Amino acid sequence: MNIHQTLPIYENKKDILYLLEKYSTLIIIGTTGCGKTTQIPKYLWESGWADGGRQIVCTQPRRISTVSVATRVADEMNQSVGKTVGYSVRFDEQIDDNLTRIKYTTDGMLLREMMLDPLLLRYSVIMVDEAHERSLNTDMLFGLLKKIQKARFLKKSENSRIDELKLIISSATLQVEQLQKYFQNSYILTIGKGQRIYPVDIMYLEEPCINYLDKCYHTVIDIQNSQPPGDILVFLTGKEEIDTLIERLDNFFSTQKSKISVVLLALYSQMSMEKQLKVFQQTNPSMTRKVIVSTNVAETSLTIDGIVYVVDCGFIKIKSYSPLEAMESLVVVPVSQSSANQRSGRAGRNRPGKCYRLYTEDSFSKLDHNLIPEISRSNLTPLILQLKNMGIDNILNFDFLTLPPTNNLASALETLYKLGAIDDNGKLTETGGILSEFPLDPQLSKVLLTSQRFHCTFECLIIVSMLSLQSNLYDIQSHSHRKDVLIRQGDHLTLLNIFQQFQQSNYSKSWCKSRQINYKSMTMALKIKNQLQAYLKKFSIPIQSIQDTDEKDLTIPIRKCIVAGFFNNIVRLQSDGTYKSIGNPLLDNLYIHPISVLSLQNSSPFLLYNEILYTTKRFIKDLIVIEPEWLIK
DNA sequence: CCTACATTC
Known part of the structure; x- marks a missing residue:
């Protein structure tokens, strides 16, 4: 028997093909590992859905899974990726315009494609995978695909060359009634459980605990002292908690002698690739036990083999948005039932496992089924x-x-x-x-567009690339490591300087390291800059440098461009030394964040910020000094 | 003086 025929999805092959002829949208429920992502596009291709130059596309919320699943499917067909099976993600594409029939892509990329081809006519079937995650882009796709489906249906009657668009929405959770109501003429198909999933014993607390970090600590020690070999995965909400727990466990285990030694590993997305890879290194289970303490990355993005025990603190850190304050912040909230189930499922990938939920069974039953979708926050x-x-x-x-x-x-x-x-x-x-x-926040695009008028596109291109980084630029907050790159006039000019010096160092990793600058972030900024450069060319915007003009203060035009995009973010110095927003009375008592170069010395009456952080105080960071008369425009 | 989940174009 062919290996692919052992996947549970194989039994549903005929159903899927039949139902797709009959219904416009097929909603498929199947757990991870059931093979839907890899097999369904192949079935469609085999049965002619990609004939006549058409394509089948499957979207994923993340880049890594997009690339890896495409590579795997190509491999199963004994081809290299980029022939019949291809992928397209930002900064990386393996597509052959003549050969590729099955395409994997991120949902963000498909949205971009829509701007060029509003009816997505090249696709006969669009499969939206991981729909239960309800990512911002997935939700946006839903609305647009529904519209396209309708438009293509109507056009079909007038133009025989236009096909109806078939949709497949695949979800790992059972809460799909809402989707069925949403998509007209849709049908729900449930696929058998993944055969590779083993049972997981769920344990709850008898009494709610006051301090889950403390409870995590004792639970890990209990498992190590009383349970057979097998790695442990602990879910916490953030980096600081993770580091604290690891330090405490390290203190405890370093004084203990036991047959199986413990290896403590942190896991969060900000870590360097080398450190992340340590989590995947195989160890001998009779000698050592890995304890991986992770954020939510291990719930959806990364899958680690060998986990037998899962400890779930019951909380998650998520983004929340306040439109009144125009501020995004992070809050810790209880997990949803589906997150909790996803977490516990991580214990049963290789053999039966155990999951310790650090809350009561009653609390679990009161949790929401799903989190509020990202689009609402x-x-x-x-x-x-x-x-x-x-x-x-x-x-x-x-x-x-x-x-x-x-x-x-x-x-x-x-x-x-x-x-x-x-x-x-x-x-x-x-x-x-x-x-x-532009693949940028509109405010950043505005800075870039404005720079043409002020002849400083070269500088703004770099600043915008650096500002659009979502991850931390600095590994350590202290300025002392970075004295030679700081520009006292402001953070934007410091960002410009850092990038230029990074370029002069020939993109050196050690240059970054000695200044505690995150190398991963810098290489990302470089990629962003190169991509934006291509867009500038498309719109015939020349990349002029302010150095080539006869401007006296070179920073003035640059600062004016930033104001053009971020005029909402101007603050004024008050007599007590704090800053207050000039446009939004809710934003008062703002302090300069210690990471800003302006925290070193500053008494400017007007500043522009790019970010507000609400921690012990309200901090503003990424700051430049501005002149109020620039605002009149 | 310092509280950064995860993604994506």
Whole structure:
């Protein structure tokens, strides 16, 4: 028997093909490992869905899984990836325009494609995978795909060359009634459990615990002292908790003698690749026991073999957005039932396992089934600009699976209006059209676009690339490691200097390391810069440097461009030494974050910030000094 | 003086 025929999905092959002929949308429920992601596109290809130059596309929420699944499917077909099976993610593409019939891509990439080909006519079937995660891009895809499906259905009657668009929505959880109602003429198909999943014993606390970090500590020690060999995966909410637990466990185990020694490993996405890979290194289970203390990365993004015990603290750190303060922040909230189940499932990949939930069974039953979708707790400015680009003028009428809070929609529209991206009627302007094409936050695109007028595109391109990094630039906060790169006039100019010196060092890893600058972040900034450069060329924007002008203070034009994008983020010095927003009365008592170069010495009456952090105080960071008269425009 | 989940174009 062929190995692929042992996957549970094989039994459903005929059903899937039949149901897809009959219904417009097929909703497939199947657990991880059931083979839906790898096998369904292949079945469709075999049965002719990619004939006549058409393609089958399958979207993923993440880059890594997109590349790895495409590679695996190509491998199963004894081909290299980029022939019949290809992938397309940002910065990396393996597609042959003539040969590729099955394409894996990120949902963000498919959204980009829609801007060029609004009906996505090359695709006969679009499969949206991991729909239960409800990522921002997945939710946006839902609304747009539904619209495309309708439009193609209507056009089909007038133009025989246009095909109906078939959708497959695949989800790991059972809560799909909402999806079935949402997609017309849809059908739910449940696929048998993955054969490779073993049973996991779930243990709850008798009494709720006060300090879950403490409870984690004792639970790990108990497992080590009383349970047979097998690695442990602990879920916590963030880096600091992880480091604390590891330190405490290290102190304990270093004084203990036992037959099986313990290896303590942290896991979070900010870590360097080398450190992450340690988690995957095989150890001899009769000699050592790995204890991996992780954030949510291990719940969805990374899968580690050999885990037998899972310890679940019951909490998760998520993004939350306040439109009134125009501020995103992170909050710790109880996990959802589906997250908890996903976490416990990590214990049963290789053999039966155990999961210790550090809360009571009663608390579990009271948890929400799913978290609030990301679209309801995000800044929607970029998303709405993209919708406007696709001709969706009335955002309130857009068919969101979950309608985001009206406040978030309103504040996004207001920002777009102030940026000049939409007009009084809410229609996309010419500027807005250009802004939406850049793979950037609209405010950053605006800085870049404005730089043409001030002849400093070369400098702004670098600053914008550095600002659009989502991860930490500095490994250690202290300035003392970076004295030679700091520019006292502001953080943006420091970012520019860091990038240029990094380039002069020939992109040296050790140059970064000796200054405690994150190398991963710097290489990402370089990739972003190169990509943006291509877009500038597309819009015929020359990359002029301010150095080539006869400007006296070279920083003034650069600072003016930043104001053009971030005019909402201006603060004024008050008599007590704190800053207050000039536009938003809610933003008061703001302190300069110690990581800013302006924390070293500053008494400027007006500053512009790029970020507010709400920790012990409200801190503003990524700052430059500005002149109030620049604001009148 | 310092509280960064995870993603994506």
